[in-house]
Amino acid sequence: MERSLGFLFDPNKCIICNACVNSCNEHYGNLNWRSLLVFENGVRIGVSIACNHCDNPLCMKVCPANAIHKDDMGIVYIDPNECIGCGYCQWACPYEEPKFNKEGVMTKCDLCRNRLLNREGLPYCVESCPTGALSFGWLDKPKYEAPYLAPYEITKPKYEIKSPKEGEIKASPLKIRKENKYIELLLFTILSELSLGLLLTRIPFYSLLSFLLLAIGLIPSIFHVNKRNRAFRVIMNLKSSWLSREVLFGGLALLSLFIEDLLPMFTLVYYISVVLLSLSVISSIMIYMLKTTPSWYNANTPLSFIGTITTIFPLGFYFNHNIMFIIIPLILAFIELVMLRTQKILHIPYLLLLLISIFIPLTSILASVTGISSEIIARRNFFEKIKYYGLPTP
Structure with a gap:
């Protein structure tokens, strides 16, 4: 020391x-x-x-x-x-x-x-x-x-x-606060995760939809900084800042998706997009794994972020008929419900719709909508009810 x-x-x-x-x-x-x-x-x-x-x-x-x-x-x-x-x-x-x-x-x-x-x-x-x-x-x-x-x-x-x-x-140094400017953060985290889900499922028009969702998420995030004329500096600390890594990988993924839309015959670009967007989402998860914020620093944060990705999977089942696109979100949703006892308003309906989708594939569309809605509500609570370490209130 x-x-x-x-x-x-x-x-x-x-x-x-x-x-x-x-x-x-x-x-x-x-x-x-x-x-x-x-x-x-x-x-x-x-x-x-x-x-x-x-x-x-x-x-x-x-x-x-x-x-x-x-x-x-x-x-x-x-x-x-x-x-x-x-x-x-x-x-x-x-x-x-x-x-x-x-x-x-x-x-x-x-x-x-x-x-x-x-x-x-x-x-x-x-x-x-x-x-x-x-x-x-x-x-x-x-x-x-x-x-x-x-x-x-x-x-x-x-x-x-x-x-x-x-x-x-x-x-006690443990306190509760609300993040005042969280809409941009909610948009970017949710939309980047859904963008990755679209890439992984490869449903019709997945590349264009993935590009649009990621762009819609990235652009408002610029307004989260006060000094927009210096926004380029957001990638200056790749050595230790997960936020720098998130923005860099997200930006490169956006460029890669754009190239993929222009040149769909080059399949290698698809895999590059998947890797870059995956690294951006992993960086997003790590941003919130702060020991100073106990409500974020737990297993529920990565599970929730990954769970959002898989809310697109039921659509993959509907279009591609791959049963794994139902099994994977079922497992993740079950873990969140039973092991972590996550309180999500639409969590149980989402689970039930996933099960029904196995027998009635058309239900998988409703399952995706329900799952995405559940994650948006949960992410809002994620930013509105933050338990953190601060100065104790006398």
């Missing part, structure tokens, strides 16, 4: 004066990078927290624009000229630290990096603390005595915090 700079906080010295928060806001435009949480359980206990400059900064790893960096001192900072304003780093941070400014660019505490580099003084929050409750220094593995914050192993924060000598902090 690298020795790097981080914050130290002793709640036993904190007098809850808010000087640390006020000083930070005064110098950085009221962006609320630092928070002072006040808990009351017999006694009042303050906890001052900002960016923890983690050893495993998930915000940096997931950033598709490669706009978040970590310097030799262990300081994690954002280059405002590289940020595209997608907000993915907010999902990855269990301390709710990254904040958008009024220009739609993500910002965060950088431990007053310029002041340190230019030897102008300590971080403003540390300098303003009148009791020495908040300080900073070189840390190896800090003493992280804070069960009310996200588990240490998720990001390995460089934040040493002591336990209060009086009283006890009883709070």
